Amino acid sequence: MDSPETNKIVTSTSTSSSTTSSPVVQESPFFNYLRTLSPIKPVKAAHVAQGFPELSIPTPPPVFTSPRLNPQSETIFLNRSKHFHSSNKKLSIGHEGNRDRGTDISERPISRLTVRLVSCSQKGRDSKCSAQVQPSSPSQFVDEFLADPVEVVRTNSSDPDVTCLNHVDDTPEVQLGCIRSKETTVKENNVNDELLKYVENGSDVQIKSSEQTEVDLQGRSVAVFKTGKMENGESQSVVYQDLASEDVNDINFPNSCIKPVSGAQNSPHGKARMGEYAGVASNESAETKIVDPEETGQNQRVLRRRCLQFEASVAHRKSIFSNQGFSSPAIISRCSRLPANSTEMEMLESSELDCGISNNICTANSSQPMASKPSPCAAKTVETHNDKLNRSVRNGGNPSIKAPLPSGIGLHLNSIVNTAAMGCTASLSRKPSENDYPSAQREKPPSVPNQYLPTESKSFSVPASVLGKFSVKRLGYELETQSIADNSATFQFPNDNADQIQEFNQLSPQKKRKRTFTNEDEGCKRCNCRRSKCLKLYCECFAAGIYCAEPCACQECFNKPQYEDKVLETRKQIESRNPLAFAPKIVRRVTDSPANSIEENKKVTPASARHKRGCNCKKSMCLKKYCECYQSGVGCSAGCRCEGCKNAFGIKEGYGEVSERLSRKVDGESWEDNSDGKLAMVTRSNFIEQEHCHPHNNLTPLTPSxxxxxxxxxxxxxxxxxxxxxxxxxxxxxxxxxxxxxxxxxxxxxxxxxxxxxxxxxxxxxxxxxxxxxxxxxxxxxxxxxxxxxxxxxxxxxxxxxxxxxxxxxxxxxxxxxxxxxxxxxxxxxxxxxxxxxxxxxxxxxxxxxxxxxxxxxxxxxxxxxxxxxxxxxxxxxxxxxxxxxxxxxxxxxxxxxxxxxxxxxxxxxxxxxxxxxxxxxxxxxxxxxxxxxxxxxxxxx
DNA sequence: GAGTTTGAAACT
DNA sequence: CAGTTTCAAACTC
Incomplete structure (x- = not known):
């Protein structure tokens, strides 16, 4: 929030305290227009009374009485609009603590609006603060801005006092930056309209968590959020700050109970400033407060909805994850930017960010990370805990990831892993654990070559669970933004292994770890190429169809987005030799438990297609991972040229016979070396014998006899x-x-x-x-x-x-x-x-x-x-x-x-x-x- | 973690 | 197509 461009992002202490509304603002044609277009709702005193009994909020008079155009406001507005692209404005959420709430919003033009949101006691729950920033193109700015009323929404059924801001337009859940509370938000009717304030849109957003984390969202509306416990630990403050504003004024809002925060109360300006506060929204965990300074002291209040729903989305996400598979093939478009760093990834993972699920291709344009319009692809919904959100925002800069609703989306793990989309075939079977990657590795997840992505959509539809827990972290996919203009990101994950992911998530830590080690190496691990330049199948990343990334220890790597052409060309060459060269290499079994049900069984992943010719093991006897067959968990076939095959999953001569014991172990993810033999073969000796007796029977999979x-x-x-x-x-x-x-x-x-x-x-x-x-x-x-x-x-x-x-x-x-x-x-x-x-x-x-x-x-x-x-x-x-x-x-x-x-x-x-x-x-x-x-x-x- | 082993991939 | 080399993962210590 301290961006140099920003005039003043957040001031720890609010300075302005004038209580009179600014005539300039009121008369601004902008607001005039706004009043006309925006759903302006009269403030409801009743609610305020509840929340702020001591405060008497008069019905705001018409905010804009004069059509006269105010040059100042106009200028500000224009400037702001200008900043939407290169905006330096920032939305910051910081821990304000008990600041002086005294702020005279009315005096300040909208552009200088600073809002502080203060939540009351968190009640031990995870405070969540979300802010929805809506980027808009300059041309669209005015309309969108005007059309974007804010309303205070009461959230969290458990805490009726919790309120949050929603967009009036009922922006879809996918809106970027929109955090939902667990509970369905109840719109403002229950909330005092007096609390409503609209937040100025700015270009950049900085969000500070209680930890003072900051996030810059370029091209996004400016808002300052501050979350975190008050010093007394009971409240949080969120500050919306207009970047344009020279003087930042913090507005303190009462807690979810619509009561002034203790700090605010104690503040010299505290309650007295409430005839100043335009609105307050709070959530149990995090409250959002929006103040319309211009309207302060006015009878009218414009509610601007901000999607500040918090935990609801999370719950929704979880529900989705648990209930949905991913149907979309795994496709990762370039452009999109995955969590640039560990924090984001972590946030995504833990928070289970809804992203690009389903067929919806979400395109987030970095230049317009947050679309004001509820464009399905333009918005990003982020549901996170305060910290997570903050981190993600902070690091992400542009939350360009759109989170389409996951409905009906399936994850094709194979595609994810093996295919360009995700690149880990066998890995699909396993879901990354929290510790799969070292934090450092998570810093830079592998990216997917652009060429694998559709041109238009370049979509990367990420199921929430997948994205959060698998893709981002485990696979560490990173959509590298190649350019500002070309960074729309859409994630599409294959559907096939959604259940696997889900299952993995449900696994115990030990099991996860186990799978991690067993599967991680297969397809998802990072390469360590030294001489192949990562342009040969030697490179696992390349073979898996993904770009090398930070975790890779490769040298002279050309498997990077900037070398897309080269990568593609190389790929073509390789494919020309072997069309299946990039086929999934490893098959892993997802099922961890000896499932007795079909459901469990269906988590088995098929074997490698790449390994179409069979293994050629000489010394390993197909008992080690040197053997691709073994590694894939499949028995050797007649096509294999292995010698002394003892593949536990089925020896070559055995034509796929597998011992019962081994099978059971396999079910349990026990990839034991069964070299001891004694496999209870269910042989079909006839065929085997025939096949092996005959010289022509040495058939490769592709050349059946x-x-x-x-x-x-x-x-x-x-x-x-x-x-x-x-x-x-x-x-x-x-x-x-x-x-x-x-x-x-x-x-x-x-x-x-x-x-x-x-x-x-x-x-x-x-x-x-x-x-x-x-x-x-x-x-x-x-x-x-x-x-x-x-x-x-x-x-x-x-x-x-x-x-x-x-x-x-x-x-x-x-x-x-x-x-x-x-x-x-x-x-x-x-x-x-x-x-x-x-x-x-x-x-x-x-x-x-x-x-x-x-x-x-x-x-x-x-x-x-x-x-x-x-x-x-x-x-x-x-x-x-x-x-x-x-x-x-x-x-x-x-x-x-x-x-x-x-x-x-x-x-x-x-x-x-x-x-x-x-x-x-x-x-x-x-x-x-x-x-x-x-x-x-x-x-x-x- | 370094060195060795291994076998696929690439090369000739 | 076969033999050789290269390569990086798998493995061992």
């Missing part, structure tokens, strides 16, 4: 091209794999990959169908094996059948990814109609007549299931067997951990009997290089 159903006489299948980007605008790739799993049982894996280039993007539709035909009519499950095809287990009817398809638009164009980083389309797809068995000499024949396939009803169920990457089977035991999924190229396909299968087997649900396909719905760590297709186009593909 076609085996005839009849017991091991495998006829080599056509080795279909793996998933790769085809140059043609639209390409289709079909894969058919037949596996003779056992005598009388044949499994068909049909994969149709269709890449369509529509509009400016690609639509990747991958139909993976795996059908197992059993002579017995029983559909076998898949083993935990995770290879690219084998684990495609959704039991689907023959291609001719209509099936649900999910199309995921892979925003190759990072700019666009924000819009629809991952679009899930659901619809009926007649596979037979559109598919061409271009590559496969073998057409899946429905002639497997005896197969007793379950035809998935053409319902939307499948679509709902597809909402996240949770294995379908895990999500709903009653899920129809058939599910056709279209996914991005980087989609991971993994087999469920054995234990889950085991559980599923036991499940009476018929669906559980079917083979399972685990598809990692996460978006690629990096959006596809090709532009994504328009959703419409996608729809058309349905």
């Amino acid at each position: 076609l085996q005839y159903p009849n017991q091991g006489k495998d006829v080599h299948t056509s080795r279909l091209p793996g998933r790769r980007f085809l140059p043609s605008p639209e390409s289709e790739t079909n894969h058919l794999s037949l596996y003779a799993k056992s005598p009388g049982s044949t499994r068909y894996v049909f994969t149709h990959e269709r890449r369509s280039k529509m509009g400016d993007g690609n639509l990747d539709i991958v139909f993976d169908q795996e059908v197992e035909f059993s002579t017995t009519g029983r559909i076998d499950q898949f083993s935990p094996r995770w290879d690219g095809f084998e684990d495609i287990c959704d039991l689907t009817p023959l291609p001719q059948t209509s099936s649900k398809a999910k199309a995921i638009l892979s925003p190759s164009n990072s700019r666009d990814s924000g819009k629809v980083s991952q679009i899930q389309l659901q619809g009926s797809v007649r596979l037979s109609g559109s598919l061409r068995w271009r590559s496969s000499p073998i057409t899946p024949t429905p002639q497997l007549g005896e197969s007793k396939l379950r035809q998935e009803p053409d319902s939307d169920v499948g679509c709902a299931i597809l909402e996240d990457d949770t294995p379908d089977i895990l999500k709903d035991t009653h899920t129809p067997i058939k599910t056709v999924k279209a996914s991005s190229p980087n989609q991971k396909r993994v087999s469920p951990p054995h234990n889950h299968l085991h559980n599923l087997r036991s499940s009476p649900s018929p669906g559980l009997k079917s083979g399972r396909k685990f598809v990692l719905q996460s978006i690629s760590s990096f959006p596809p290089l090709t532009p994504y297709s328009d959703p419409k186009d996608c729809s058309s593909k349905k």
Whole structure:
């Protein structure tokens, strides 16, 4: 608040004490206009009487009696408006303590309004003070200013006396700087209108907490808040100060009880100044007081609503977190600025800032961090405790983060982690604990390359919980503002792992720690590259699709926003070699407890797609994290070239067999080395033997073999091209794999990959169908094996059948990814109609007549299931067997951990009997290089 | 924390 | 495509 530009931000002692209203102000055309436009409400004396019995607040006379234009006011106003961009004005919240409240507001022009808010006893609760600052463009300033009446709102049901300020316009909760109280705020009717004061908007905001923390909010209205306990510990003071004002006057307000703060009372100006105070708003924890100096002594009071709701938002947030998943794909746009430092991050984390949830793309423009207008993207809602808020504001400068309502938002942890959005695949399973990062690391969270973000929206939709606890802190994502003009930030988190996050939050500290250590290294940890310049897959950050950040110890790092072009180019090169290079690498299990429920089970994260070729372990025997398979928690597959495989999650020869014991441990997040073997393999020896006996059986996930159903006489299948980007605008790739799993049982894996280039993007539709035909009519499950095809287990009817398809638009164009980083389309797809068995000499024949396939009803169920990457089977035991999924190229396909299968087997649900396909719905760590297709186009593909 | 081991990634 | 080198994480002490 001591910004040099600011004339005077907060004075510890109020100096002016003149009680007469300023004629200049009253006559200002501005106020005139304001009076006309703003909801001006007469002050209600009744309430005042309650709060300030000793104060008699006369009905304020018309504030503006003369249309005469006051040059001074005008000038001030103009200046202020001018400052909205480069404003030096600041809103500061500081601990005023018992200051001299004597202030003659009336004398001062609005621009010089200084308001002190004093809350009364906090009652041991966390005092929360929020101020909503509404930035506005210069052009909009007047209108917005005028249209932004302030009203005092009573908050906190428990404390009827608590009041807060709200915007008259009922600004959405997302408003920046708006802090809600736990309780629904009751608008001013109960509050004495006399207490209402509007706060001058300024450019900069400084907020001081009790700790005197300060925050500068550039381009925001000026307000001075002061929060913190009074010396007597009972009250807090909030000071709104007009930056323009030369003489800062502090206005003391009574506490929530509408009573003068003790300090105020003691103040020489204390109560006597209340015919001066325009309004007071207080909250139990924090009171907000708004004073309209000009109107002081006037019969009219203009209420300016300020969203000063405090804890309510927090509660709301928590509720949201607990109840909502994150549906949006993880997309992080550049621009936006994440908490620049640990304090902000901490604030976000702890406070659970609502940010960019849902499809709402919130764009916060640093230049206009706080939009006066209730623009969904312009506002930021910050609900925090005093300290947190203050810290965040202080450090953040521009709270450019918008917090859209989290409704319906899901978090795709995979996307977050692995994808550009968040970058930690396996990490998704775990939620960052408070101590995941050293404070120093939190200082500078990793940032996400801009290219992964949609151009327009560049949105970073952050679920509150995610943002607060996961993204910000754990992942430490930082949206680096590349420029003042380009700093709108929107956070979009993938939805898939919302539950995981939630779960993690619910974990005990020990469990969190455990997960932290087990998962943190996977994808979210920071790199330490020395020679790769962080532009190779060696770099975990780069591989994860995120920029390196402070926590990184890399050297000569080019994986930074400023090198965006280079990063993107490198990425393209790498992807050209390996389209799945940026696919999630590690799969982690989120479930911490041996959940007995599907809910628990569905927290399993699929395995790595990047590791499509399998491991090549020589010495580790796939028992250490050197082995990606092991690291991913999946068994080695036939595609692995490992030697002496003892992968506890399923040895190569075992075709994904996993011991029961291990499975249970896995459920419990016990990633133990099971090298001791003794795995109770649930073998399907037949298939395994066949596969290994035959030279062609050494199939990679991408090159499944076609085996005839009849017991091991495998006829080599056509080795279909793996998933790769085809140059043609639209390409289709079909894969058919037949596996003779056992005598009388044949499994068909049909994969149709269709890449369509529509509009400016690609639509990747991958139909993976795996059908197992059993002579017995029983559909076998898949083993935990995770290879690219084998684990495609959704039991689907023959291609001719209509099936649900999910199309995921892979925003190759990072700019666009924000819009629809991952679009899930659901619809009926007649596979037979559109598919061409271009590559496969073998057409899946429905002639497997005896197969007793379950035809998935053409319902939307499948679509709902597809909402996240949770294995379908895990999500709903009653899920129809058939599910056709279209996914991005980087989609991971993994087999469920054995234990889950085991559980599923036991499940009476018929669906559980079917083979399972685990598809990692996460978006690629990096959006596809090709532009994504328009959703419409996608729809058309349905 | 330093050094070693390891295997993926990159290079040739 | 195979062999080699590079690289950084994982691991050990």
